[in-house]
Every structure is written in C-alpha cells, then in structure tokens.
Amino acid sequence: MYLGLDLGTSGIKGVVIDDAQQLVAEARAPLTVARPHPGWSEQSPAEWLSATSDVMAALGSQIDMSAVKAIGLSGQMHGATLIDAKGDVLRPCILWNDTRSHAEAARMDADPQFRHVSGNIVFPGFTAPKLAWVKNNETNVFAATDKVLLPKDYLRLWLTGVAVSEMSDAAGTSWLDVGARDWSDDLLAATGLERAHMPSLVEGSAVSGTLRPELASNWGLPAGIPVAGGGGDNAATAIGVGVTKPGQAFLSLGTSGVIFAATERYAPAPDTAVHTFCHALPDTWHQMGVILSAADALEWYGRLVRQTPAALTGALEGVAAPGRALFLPYLGGERTPHNDARIRGALIGLQNETDTAAGTRAVLEGVSFALKDNLDALAATGTQINNLIAVGGGSASRVWLRTLATCLGVPIAVPVSGDFGAAFGAARLGMMAVSNDLTIATPPKIAETLEPEAQHKDAFAEAHIRYRSTYSALRTLS
Template sequence: MYLGLDLGTSGLKGVLFTEDQVLADQATAPLSVERPHPGWSEQSPATWLQAATHVLDTLAARNDLSAVRGIGLSGQMHGATLLDAADDVLRPCILWNDTRSHVEAAAMDADPRFRQITGNIVFPGFTAPKLAWVRANEPAIFARVAKVLLPKDYLRLWLTGEHVAEMSDAAGTSWLDTGARDWSDDLLSATDLSRDHMPRLVEGADVSGTIRAALADRWNMRSDVVVAGGAGDNAASAIGMGVVKAGQAFLSLGTSGVLFAATDSYAPDPDTAVHSFCHALPGQWHQMGVILSATDALNWFARGVGSNAAALTLALGEEVQAPGDAIFLPYLGGERTPHNDAAIRGAFVGLAHGADTASLTRAVLEGVAYAFADCRDALAATGTTLERATAVGGGSLSTHWLQILANATGLIIDVPEDGDFGGAFGAARLGMMAAHGAGAELATPPRIARSIQPQADLVPAFAAAHERYKAAYQALRGLSG
C-alpha cells in the first residue's frame, strides 16, 4: 500500500491505496486559520502535526500499515515556516493567502533579477517577501532563522528528520531558478539568506528520506518506508489527474481556484501574472492561472445569508440561466492572475430591487467563472491554448457550477468517475513512484464519467457579462486607488 498526506488550508487528508491504485481508506482532520489583523493569515505548525497524528492514528486503527511501502506529501504552497537551529518553530506560519508583505513583494518585483530568474512576478503570497517582512518587522525572530520550510516540508521533517523541499513547491518561493531547478544565490542574498537556510532539493518522485523509527513503531510501519519528495498541492493534483503532458489541463475549484496546464518546456511570461513553475516530475514544468477566492467566495456568501454552499447551489436547480444584471467580483483577499493586485477587494455591482438570494448566488458562481475566464485569456497570452480541462476540488461536485464555468470559459469540462484524484491521491502516487523508482507511466488519467460542453445558446451572453465584469474591475480599481 501507499500513503498520501495532503496538508491543505482547512484540513489535512490522508489516503491509502493499493498496488493497483485503488483507494483502500481515507481520513481527515480539520484545521483553522488565524487572522489576527486585516490581510493576515496564519497557522501554527503544531496543529499540522496534531492533524497528521490524528489521521495516521485513524488509518492505523482500521488498516495494517505494515503493508505501506511509500509515503508522498502534498500541501498548501508558499507558507513561511521559520525554524531555529534546534528546529523549533519561531512564529506561526505565514500562509499563501496572507497579503501583509505586499510592499516587500513590490520592491522585490521591481528588481529585474526576480522575474528573470524565477520566471514569475513576486506575488505578496510568495515566500520570499514574507521573509523580507519578518526582517523589517520582527528582526529578533529573523536573526534566529536557521531554516525556512514550506508547510508540507515541515511534515517531512517530523516524519523523517530531513530538511528537504522539491521543485514544484520551491518554485513558488521567489528563490528558485525555475529553469535550472536550483536555488538562486543572488535571490537568496537579496533577503539576507543563503543556501544554508534552505532545505536540499529533490524531484517529486525521488526518495527524500525514510520514516523515523519512533513513528514507524507507533503505526506498525516498516523501518524502510520511503518518503517521496512530493509536490505542491496543484502539482500533486496534476499527478493525481494524470495531467503531465502538454495539452493536458485541470480546473480546480477549491478554496482558491486554479487553471493548470502541463508543459513540456519552460516558457515563462511574468507580465501575464501566469505562474510558471516546475512540475513534480523531472524535465517538466507547468503554468497556472490562480485566483485567490473560489469556493471561499461562495462559502463567504453562504455565511452572510445564513446558509451553506451546498444548499445554495442545490436551490438553483439543474437549468443554467443567462447571466443577470448583478456582477460579483470575487476579490475578497486581493487577486493574482491576471491582476497581481493585493489591495483590490470584492464587490457586488449592478444590484437592483429584484436581487434575491438565488440571483446573488448565481452572481457569485458566475463571478468566479469570469475570474477563470481571465486565467484562460492570460494562459492564451503566453501561447498556451486549451480545449478542455478536468474538474477537481470540492466545488466540482456542483454540476450547475461546472456548466457555468464551461459557458464562461468555452472549455469542455471533463468530470471524472467517482473518486478523489486530488492532492492526496497524487501524493500517494509519488510515494509509489519513489518506492518503485518509476515515473510518469504511473500517472494515468482517471476514467471520465461525463463531459460538460459549453451551451452554444448561452455562450454569447456569458461573453458579454465577462466584458461587464472586466469593466467593473477597472472601475473598482479606480475606487480603491
């Protein structure tokens, strides 16, 4: 068997699958986010270990984990986990959706070396500007930093005792030479850091270490269980979805939203705000359009009207309507692709007396879909054109929302057969690859249950509404200064 652990923002998930890649069991543990100030988003790494312990205890109580041969790790990207020389955590981890370092990010992005070497804009959510913020605002803590780890790599340290990162996650730090797949000494020095502060780098399917004896004993595992390099959450989902070759793509409707396209070569275009990162397999890269609030936007609205996301979407029925007058801009915590705008905030535009819960729910679903259409256009500007994408993430359970997305983006949306092919599944596959010394041949696509085509009679109306959405963004940007 093979174990995948996916450290998300709202929970940690563990899956076990067999040699035939059939799901054997799964378990989850919830996580919460602390927001002590506007724009801040933090978690205590201790809660990750508690969640992982709960998940492994649960799986061990129901399964013989002596059959596990490999473990893979997936996780939320960009988080700054700061350790001292004794590997003690110095402060809460600053998460991917934290925007406090927007001033530091802008200063770094003004240095042409960052875009040239990393192939990406320096976004406020990336790791390097967070360290610059700590240096400026918490100098006593910065002086004690001995290692900087990404969230899933702190789990690895706990599991193996090794300081290791892998290429797909490291590409989101603003310290990686993405084309060369190595840390950049120039960029590290720009934040008063060096290679000594960084974990060593491996590829996602490489062995990064073996499980510590005490943990192996606790869960009745073999002492030679290998832990794979793993992947950032989106690259891991791509491994789970079999999105490993040019032309293959997935659309993730999770807390954030991602339009992910695998590429066979490194072709960055930072001006588009498209992320150009290493893939989890050697010699491969990927591009992503990223929006910061996807299901997060719907959950926000549901809380405001005293409901929940599932109930709101179910109430809309099966038939998708043409867009109404109300436009929703889902920029609750800023936006990445294509705007790179940390200051922008969300808004409803075009409200009238007839606006009710149903029409505003549709506006929220449509607003997120238009943000994905912006990502489609940004990818096309880099030369990456797509015809279809496979749906993944919690929001993909809503057929109504997927139809809206197909209408707004013009993409054919493929829906896998029952099963979870996301980050935890991809992580387990990487654990299997590490144990077998295998590669992309194990990353097969799932069987597709159905494909959702854009509705030809509604596509023009959605295209016109997308234009109104873009105009609303420009007006909102003017109001926000």
C-alpha cells in the same frame, strides 16, 4: 500500499491506495486559520503535527498499515515556516493567502533579476517577500532563523528528521531558478539569506528520507519506510488526475481557483501574471493561473445568507444567462492576471428582484469570469487549452461546472466518482519513488463531459466585458 498526506489550508487529508491505485482508506483532520489583522493569514505548525497524528490513527483503525511501502507528501504552497537552530518554530506560519508583504513584494519585483531568474512575478503570497517583511518588522525572529521551510516540508522534517523540499513547491518561493531547478544564490542574497537557510532539493518522484523509527512504530508502519519528495498541492493534484504532458490541463475549484496546464519545457511569461513552475516530475514544468477565492467565495456567501454551499447550488436549475447582479471575488486580493493585493470584492447591480438564488448565481458567475481572465492570460503565453478535468470541492456542483464551461468556452470533463486530488497524487508520487515508474500517473475515467451551452454564449461574453470594466472601476476605489 502507498500513503499520501496532503497538508491543506482547512485540513490534513490522508489516503492509502493499493498496488492497483485503488483507494483503500482515507481520513481527514481539520485545521484552523488565524487572521489577527486584515490581510493576515497564519497557522500553527504544531497543529499540523497533531492533525497528522489524528489522521494516521484514523487510517490505522481502518486497515493494517504494515503493508504500506512508501509515503508521499503534498501541501499548500508558499507558506513561511521559520525554524531556529534547535529545530523550534519561531512564529506562526505565514500562509499563501496572506498579503501583508505587498510592499516588499513590489520592491522585489522591481528588481529585474527576480523575474529573470525565477520566471515569475514576485507575488505578495510568495515566500520571499514574507521573509523580507519579517526582516523589516520582526528583526529578532529573522536573526534567529536557521531554516525556512514550506508547510509540507516542515511536516517532512518532523516525519524524517531531514530538511528537504522538492521542485514544484520550491518554485513558488521566488528563490528558485525555475529553469535550472536549483536555488538561486543571488535571489537568496537579495533577501538577506544564504543557501544554508534552505532545505536541500529532490524531485517529487524521488526519495527524500525515511520515516523516523518511533513514528513508524506508533503508526504500525514498516521500519525504514521511504518518504517521497511529493509536490505542491496543485502539482500533486496534476499527478492525481494524470496531467503530466503538454495538452493536458485541469480546473480546480478549491479554496482558491486554478487552471493548470502541463508543459514539456520552461517557458516563463511573468508579464501575464501566469505562474511558471516546475512540475513534480523530472524535466517537466507547468503553467498555472490562480485566483485566491473560488469555493471560498461561495463559503463566504453561504455565511452571509446562512446556507451551505451545497444547498445554495442545489437550489439552482441549470445555467441561466447572467443577471444584473455582478460579483467580483477579490475577497483577499488577486493574483492572475491582476497581481493586486489591495483590491477587494464587490457585489453590485442589486435590485428589488435580487434574491438568494440570484446572489448565488452572481457568485458562481463572478468566479467563472475571474477564471476566464486566467484562461485568457494562459492563451497569451501561447498555452492553448481545449478541455479541462474538474477537481476540488466546488466541482461537485454540476450547475457551477456548466456555468464555467459556458463562460470559458471549453468542455469540462468530470471524473468518475472518487478522489483524484492532491493526497491521491502524493500517494502516486510515493509509489513512483520506490518503483521508479513515472508513467503510472494516468488520467481517471471520465463520467461525463459538460459542453458549453451555445444559447448563453453571447450573454456570458457580454457580461464578462462588464465584469472587466467593473474591475477597472473598483481598482480606482481600492
């Protein structure tokens, strides 16, 4: 059996799969996010450890953990976890959706070497500008920093005692030479850091260390069990759904929204705001468009009208032509294609007839239009996507997926019942680490494929034009 741990924003999930890659146990523990100031988003790394212990206890109550052969890790990307020379955490982790460092990001992005070497825009959510912000605003913390770790890699440090990262997660820091798959000394120096501040690097399918004996004993795991490099959450999800080769792609409707396409070569296109990162497998890369609020936007609307997202989408009957109400899902800024940390969301075009259902449709459509912008940005890089596999919590809504298929003009495949997300992908990476078989990441069986609805094609195209015009107007007000 193989264990996958995914450190998400809202919780930690653990799954155990058997040698046939069938799920045999799963557990989850929630996490909280602190927002002490507008645009800030932080988490306590200590909470990650206690939540992991809860997940392991829950898994141990379901199965005999002594048969687990390897562990794989996945996690939210870009977070800055700062560790001193004693191994103590210096401050709460600054998360991926924190935009406080927008000024630092802009200054870094104006330095040509960052785009040239990292292959990407320096987004405010990436790790390097966060460290620049700490250097400018928390001088003592920066001076005491001995290691900078991404969230899952801090979890790895606790599990194994070694500071190690892997290529897919490291690519989102703005410090990695993504083509060479190595830290860039020049980019680190531009942030006031050295290679010694960074963890060592392995491929996601390689062994990074072994579980500490006391934890193995506490959790009923074998002594010396290996821990794989793993992957950032999206790369691990790609492993989970078998998106590893050119022409394969997935759509994720999680807290954020992602369109992810695997590539066989490094082909950066930073001007498009498309992310070009290493994949979790050797000699493989991927391109990715990211919006910061997808299912999170529906959660926000649910709190506003005091209904659950499932109830809101469940009340809708099929796809309809877009109405007058228009939602822009920029609740905390945006990445692809706008790279705009200051922009904020809007719900406009309201009229007497606008009811809760119309508001729900506007939210689903607004997220769909934002993802259409991402698809167009990917197309501008030469990446063509002919179909998508749907994953993430939002993909439970067939109405939303049909809306997306119609808006994007791309068929969307829905896997058979099961979880093929980041935790499952992490377990597969653990399996690869001990088997040296990189071919096991095959796509899941497809339950149904949702085709674009031709009768609404023109209406969605017209509404998307209005959406883009509204963004331009909103930007002048933000």
